[in-house]
Amino acid sequence: MSDPRPIGVLDSGTGGLTVVREIVRLMPGERLIYAGDTARFPYGNRPEETIRSFALQGAETLFGRDIKLLVVACNTISAVALEAIERYARDVPVIGAVLPGARAAVLRTADRKIGVIGTHATIRSGAYKKAIERIDSAAKVYETATPFLIPLVEEMMFDHDITRLTVQFYLYEMIDLGVDCLILGCTHYPPLLEVVQGTVGTRMQIIDSALWTAKEVQDILTALDLCSEPEGGGLGQSAFFFTETPLHTAGQLPLFFGEALPHQKSISFAGGAKQ
Amino acid sequence: MSDPRPIGVLDSGTGGLTVVREIVRLMPGERLIYAGDTARFPYGNRPEETIRSFALQGAETLFGRDIKLLVVACNTISAVALEAIERYARDVPVIGAVLPGARAAVLRTADRKIGVIGTHATIRSGAYKKAIERIDSAAKVYETATPFLIPLVEEMMFDHDITRLTVQFYLYEMIDLGVDCLILGCTHYPPLLEVVQGTVGTRMQIIDSALWTAKEVQDILTALDLCSEPEGGGLGQSAFFFTETPLHTAGQLPLFFGEALPHQKSISFAGGAKQ
Numbered sequence: 001m002s003d004p005r006p007i008g009v010l011d012s013g014t015g016g017l018t019v020v021r022e023i024v025r026l027m028p029g030e031r032l033i034y035a036g037d038t039a040r041f042p043y044g045n046r047p048e049e050t051i052r053s054f055a056l057q058g059a060e061t062l063f064g065r066d067i068k069l070l071v072v073a074c075n076t077i078s079a080v081a082l083e084a085i086e087r088y089a090r091d092v093p094v095i096g097a098v099l100p101g102a103r104a105a106v107l108r109t110a111d112r113k114i115g116v117i118g119t120h121a122t123i124r125s126g127a128y129k130k131a132i133e134r135i136d137s138a139a140k141v142y143e144t145a146t147p148f149l150i151p152l153v154e155e156m157m158f159d160h161d162i163t164r165l166t167v168q169f170y171l172y173e174m175i176d177l178g179v180d181c182l183i184l185g186c187t188h189y190p191p192l193l194e195v196v197q198g199t200v201g202t203r204m205q206i207i208d209s210a211l212w213t214a215k216e217v218q219d220i221l222t223a224l225d226l227c228s229e230p231e232g233g234g235l236g237q238s239a240f241f242f243t244e245t246p247l248h249t250a251g252q253l254p255l256f257f258g259e260a261l262p263h264q265k266s267i268s269f270a271g272g273a274k275q
Numbered sequence: 276m277s278d279p280r281p282i283g284v285l286d287s288g289t290g291g292l293t294v295v296r297e298i299v300r301l302m303p304g305e306r307l308i309y310a311g312d313t314a315r316f317p318y319g320n321r322p323e324e325t326i327r328s329f330a331l332q333g334a335e336t337l338f339g340r341d342i343k344l345l346v347v348a349c350n351t352i353s354a355v356a357l358e359a360i361e362r363y364a365r366d367v368p369v370i371g372a373v374l375p376g377a378r379a380a381v382l383r384t385a386d387r388k389i390g391v392i393g394t395h396a397t398i399r400s401g402a403y404k405k406a407i408e409r410i411d412s413a414a415k416v417y418e419t420a421t422p423f424l425i426p427l428v429e430e431m432m433f434d435h436d437i438t439r440l441t442v443q444f445y446l447y448e449m450i451d452l453g454v455d456c457l458i459l460g461c462t463h464y465p466p467l468l469e470v471v472q473g474t475v476g477t478r479m480q481i482i483d484s485a486l487w488t489a490k491e492v493q494d495i496l497t498a499l500d501l502c503s504e505p506e507g508g509g510l511g512q513s514a515f516f517f518t519e520t521p522l523h524t525a526g527q528l529p530l531f532f533g534e535a536l537p538h539q540k541s542i543s544f545a546g547g548a549k550q
Contacts, residue, residue, distance in 0.1 A: 047519070154422070
């Protein structure tokens with residue numbers, strides 16, 4: 001049996017497109033509805049109750065469109081508001097961005113020393129630490145908030161001394177402590193993968209939470225027999241909603257998505273679709 | 276004659292408190308109503324129509340409270356939305372943050388080479404360049420967007436190599452070009468004054484737009500005979516509204532304001548006061 005309904009993707013902005021890109025690679029027949037709250041991005045410095053309230057508004061927008069599964073493609077929302085969204089979702093399965101990365105890290109670390117970087121809200125929540133320790137209680141988890149990395153990505157400063165110095169500043173302690181597996185716990189970070197790897201050296205494996213979240217989507221859809229036909233609508237019939245015309249991010253979209261993004265539309269989380 | 280009505284202060288977040296601090300120093304009897312859109316801060320990367328729409332919502336909130344004058348204590352709003360606010364204001368005088376700094380710079384530059392740093396939106400608008408050239412058409416204006424400085428202030432990284440490297444990166448060209456007067460064209464920047472001065476050297480004077488905006492408020496109130504009694508309500512009867520409880524910025528408020536902030540309240544720009 002196949003299920004032609006779309007997959008909903010909820011994000012605080014445009015970083016979740018790194019998850020979309022991986023989903024499209026793994027399951028090219030799936031149709032997607034993406035909702036990115038670019039008008040209120042970033043969420044990572046906000047109080048928890050604000051993040052939950054914004055996230056539920058976004059989730060409501062997507063649940064109203066007959067989705068078969070919701071991917072929360074933002075680590076901050078996943079860390080702070082996943083349970084609230086699941087309660088609201090009822091029968092629709094919800095996949096967050098935290099657990100898939102945590103699981104991949106536990107499988108890959110040799111010395112059971114795992115590092116996590118993310119926004120203030122993600123790190124403050126302790127969501128990664130809890131998820132990892134639930135899988136392997138003997139694993140040691142080192143967490144650092146790295147709020148500076150989002151502006152570095154937004155300004156596309158990849159090959160730059162400021163970026164290298166910032167990454168060193170955030171990660172030198174983890175290198176010293178012998179962390180051998182680092183989770184990029186924010187879907188905005190993948191464009192920095194190369195400079196991070198260059199700084200931490202090849203001894204430290206890097207786990208891109210976007211990639212592992214997409215793999216989880218594939219596993220769950222397969223297990224529940226909810227996949228589309230391989231020749232289903234795919235990207236051509238997908239829609240991308242943003243709460244603010246991502247004018248200033250227009251140049252950045254290919255960073256996250258890898259190519260021009262089709263079917264961009266404007267939406268308001270609070271009051272339904274604008275157009 | 277004196278006028279006991281409050282001064283309205285509109286800001287995109289908390290940076291406008293640097294203007295408030297100077298107003299309180301210059302005119303301790305004045306009562307203030309501050310509205311900071313912390314829930315949607317920062318504005319500086321947003322499209323112009325969004326900034327105008329948010330700014331008019333905030334201005335509406337303040338005009339509804341019988342203010343005698345409106346200070347737009349945010350360079351981004353001043354650069355992009357001042358005319359729209361003035362049209363809306365009718366008889367209430369409106370003071371922006373751009374013109375006072377521009378005037379001060381023209382008075383102080385010896386070589387008529389003025390530098391301006393600010394958000395993407397402020398620099399893209401060309402508001403400072405236009406204001407300066409209207410006063411002195413022979414002045415040369417060099418503008419650079421410095422989006423990285425806001426996160427540096429938010430993370431309170433003042434005495435840090437990343438900050439020094441960032442400031443050098445943004446300003447080395449202006450130093451080479453012989454700029455002798457630099458406008459800090461964002462009310463979020465004053466906490467960086469020392470590190471900026473340390474980088475550009477003492478040959479370059481720094482104009483803090485917050486200070487000059489406060490002076491302009493004093494001049495206008497005096498000229499229009501709208502000052503409070505010197506022993507008026509002052510800070511004790513002022514109110515500070517934020518669209519999001521500034522939890523994560525609580526530690527930063529003294530940065531901008533210099534002391535604990537009295538009477539913080541929650542407000543929604545779109546739907547009136549929450550409490």
